[in-house]
Amino acid sequence: xxxxxxxxxxxxxxxxxxxxxxxxxxxxxxxxxxxxxxxxxxxxxxxxxxxxxxxxxxxxxxxxxxxxxxxxxxxxxxxxxxxxxxxxxxxxxxxxxxxxxxxxxxxxxxxxxxxxxxxxxxxxxxxxxxxxxxxxxxxxxxxxxxxxxxxxxxxxxxxxxxxxxxxxxxxxxxxxxxxxxxxxxxxxxxxxxxxxxxxxxxxxxxxxxxxxxxxxxxxxxxxxxxxxxxxxxxxxxxxxxxxxxxxxxxxxxx
Numbered sequence: 001x002x003x004x005x006x007x008x009x010x011x012x013x014x015x016x017x018x019x020x021x022x023x024x025x026x027x028x029x030x031x032x033x034x035x036x037x038x039x040x041x042x043x044x045x046x047x048x049x050x051x052x053x054x055x056x057x058x059x060x061x062x063x064x065x066x067x068x069x070x071x072x073x074x075x076x077x078x079x080x081x082x083x084x085x086x087x088x089x090x091x092x093x094x095x096x097x098x099x100x101x102x103x104x105x106x107x108x109x110x111x112x113x114x115x116x117x118x119x120x121x122x123x124x125x126x127x128x129x130x131x132x133x134x135x136x137x138x139x140x141x142x143x144x145x146x147x148x149x150x151x152x153x154x155x156x157x158x159x160x161x162x163x164x165x166x167x168x169x170x171x172x173x174x175x176x177x178x179x180x181x182x183x184x185x186x187x188x189x190x191x192x193x194x195x196x197x198x199x200x201x202x203x204x205x206x207x208x209x210x211x212x213x214x215x216x217x218x219x220x221x222x223x224x225x226x227x228x229x230x231x232x233x234x235x236x237x238x239x240x241x242x243x244x245x246x247x248x249x250x251x252x253x254x
Contacts, residue, residue, distance in 0.1 A: 020088065035081065042151070048199045051105065058110075062109035062112065064151075069170070083155065098251035100239070102238070124142070172194070195208065195233065195234025
């Protein structure tokens with residue numbers, strides 16, 4: 001429904017909107033959830049990555065290469081669909097939600113590579129009209145980005161056996177999973193060690209590791225909850241306590 005509503009406001013997008021709907025409808029429930037969650041992960045990661053590297057190695061922000069683990073020799077249905085959908089999903093989500101990118105760092109390489117020539121006042125006006133979210137008061141402190149350039153220009157599906165980056169990511173994910181299942185000899189020590197590889201959350205009520213589930217919401221308790229707290233307390237404190245409180249108050253989740 002939301003996609004068709006968008007098409008009513010932008011008639012030129014009607015054909016593409018129907019193509020997007022067809023892609024969504026082709027996905028199974030599990031694939032749909034995975035697609036939405038992967039797009040949300042990118043939204044969550046981007047401000048952290050950009051803020052982090054703007055502090056320690058700003059020139060690295062001039063290029064982003066997105067590599068996704070390919071499951072088969074040829075693309076499967078989900079991978080084809082995700083390639084077509086993720087840029088739009090991330091763009092819309094990012095326009096609706098205030099970014100947690102930190103001020104006072106060197107973003108020159110990032111802006112040079114990915115900022116667009118769009119007029120920010122017009123971008124804010126269109127965003128307000130399209131998504132009914134008013135960010136016009138941020139126009140003077142915001143920079144328009146080309147999400148297509150940022151997300152799509154260097155996107156590839158690769159065999160994990162040939163990608164060191166994917167192998168490292170797989171190792172980190174499996175290690176966190178193993179720790180939460182308490183399958184290490186010293187899970188507390190591992191939780192602290194893994195936490196040092198993470199960045200804290202910009203919101204006061206969130207932790208470095210986000211847990212998503214399918215089905216009724218229920219709290220994480222007992223040992224896994226304690227291990228997640230240890231990971232969070234050991235994570236890089238990119239966001240100060242003051243920032244987290246203010247960001248949570250002034251930029252609520254939508």
